[in-house]
Amino acid sequence: MPQVSISLPFDLTPQHLRVVLKYFEKTERLIPPEWKMALRAFDLLNKGTIKIERRQMSFQQFYDRHVDRPYADDFIARLMKLEDLEKAETLQQKTAFEILAMLEREGFYKENLVSSEYLAAYCLYWWISFAKGYRFELSIFRDLKASGIAFVAHDLRKRSERRSPYDLLVLRQVGDIKNTTYFLYSARALPLNRDFYITRLYHSQRRRYLTVVLMAKAAWRRLNGAVPTALLETAASLFPQPVQITFEGQDFVIVPFDLWKDKVKKRQQEEI
Numbered sequence: 001m002p003q004v005s006i007s008l009p010f011d012l013t014p015q016h017l018r019v020v021l022k023y024f025e026k027t028e029r030l031i032p033p034e035w036k037m038a039l040r041a042f043d044l045l046n047k048g049t050i051k052i053e054r055r056q057m058s059f060q061q062f063y064d065r066h067v068d069r070p071y072a073d074d075f076i077a078r079l080m081k082l083e084d085l086e087k088a089e090t091l092q093q094k095t096a097f098e099i100l101a102m103l104e105r106e107g108f109y110k111e112n113l114v115s116s117e118y119l120a121a122y123c124l125y126w127w128i129s130f131a132k133g134y135r136f137e138l139s140i141f142r143d144l145k146a147s148g149i150a151f152v153a154h155d156l157r158k159r160s161e162r163r164s165p166y167d168l169l170v171l172r173q174v175g176d177i178k179n180t181t182y183f184l185y186s187a188r189a190l191p192l193n194r195d196f197y198i199t200r201l202y203h204s205q206r207r208r209y210l211t212v213v214l215m216a217k218a219a220w221r222r223l224n225g226a227v228p229t230a231l232l233e234t235a236a237s238l239f240p241q242p243v244q245i246t247f248e249g250q251d252f253v254i255v256p257f258d259l260w261k262d263k264v265k266k267r268q269q270e271e272i
Contacts (some may be wrong), residue, residue: 001107002052006115011046017118024121038125039186045122048115050108059122066102068130069124071095076134076156085139090254092131096124129179129242137167137177140198142178144170147261150268166194170264173219180209184247192250198257206235211242211257217244220253222261 008017019038023030030038048059057065075095079088100120103109109120130161134156144151153168154161166174173195184192195216200209224242232245232254242255255263 004107004113004116005051006113006119007049007051008115008118009044012041012044016044020036020045020118020121020125023125024117035182038180038186042072042122042125043186045118048118048122050119054176059119062108063123066106066108067099067127071099071127072130072162073157073159075131076162079135079138080156085135085142088131088135092128092135095131096127099123099127099269112253119183134162134178136179140177141168143257144261147262147265149261155216170196171222173222173268181214184232192248196260201232201254213255213257215253215255215260217251217253220255223260223267 015037019030019034020041022028022034046058046060049056050059050062075091078091079085080183082088082091100109100123103116103120103123107113109116136157141151141153149169149170151168154164154166156162167176169175175196175198176194178197178199180202183197184197196219197214199210199212199214202208203210220242232247240256242253242259242260244251244253246252
């Protein structure tokens with residue numbers, strides 16, 4: 001076994017560490033305020049370091065070398081072969097177990113290695129985010145194609161294109177696809193400079209997620225007119241009409257995915 005040591009960033013607080021372990025151990029579900037703290041904690045953990053013999057790398061570099069490169073392409077290939085994307089959950093969990101087993105086998109996660117639980121939690125968090133994100137992205141691409149929407153998307157099978165500046169192009173507007181609106185609280189998503197984001201917003205009254213489109217106000221103006229104003233947390237209660245919110249000083253419009261598709265399809269037909 002190689003000699004391994006792990007160091008955590010100094011700006012991680014005890015509260016950050018507690019919520020990371022709660023996520024990792026799955027003792028109970030994280031509540032919304034804890035999720036926001038967890039997102040911040042996992043972003044901070046990017047700067048954690050692992051020293052393997054004489055070589056040192058950040059958690060982010062470790063993940064890229066030991067998780068993303070060995071597992072991502074195969075997962076995407078298998079994902080794209082699935083007709084029923086609900087089965088992707090099993091594939092995602094199977095790969096997560098393989099990653100954890102690899103960390104134990106290689107000596108990167110073990111009881112007597114201080115802070116190795118945080119490295120393991122970091123790897124599993126970003127793996128699950130990756131897997132869920134591309135499962136949702138593929139479902140959106142399939143939906144747009146079935147709906148007759150013209151779009152240009154990056155190729156998920158190519159690692160370089162998965163890291164492209166944006167995910168898809170619709171009506172000459174650039175967009176990203178995000179699994180939930182929690183991406184708004186992650187440093188990786190900033191700045192919010194896309195024309196639109198296709199994502200999922202939790203509807204507290206219906207107790208389920210709704211697929212929505214978060215658009216820059218100017219981008220929505222091209223499709224439609226004025227809208228009422230609400231908070232992000234209450235926007236879904238005003239659906240199916242579009243709703244304007246302000247986030248980090250920027251104005252956005254949230255619309256149900258199906259309404260957005262109808263508007264886009266109408267505009268595309270007008271431009272033929």
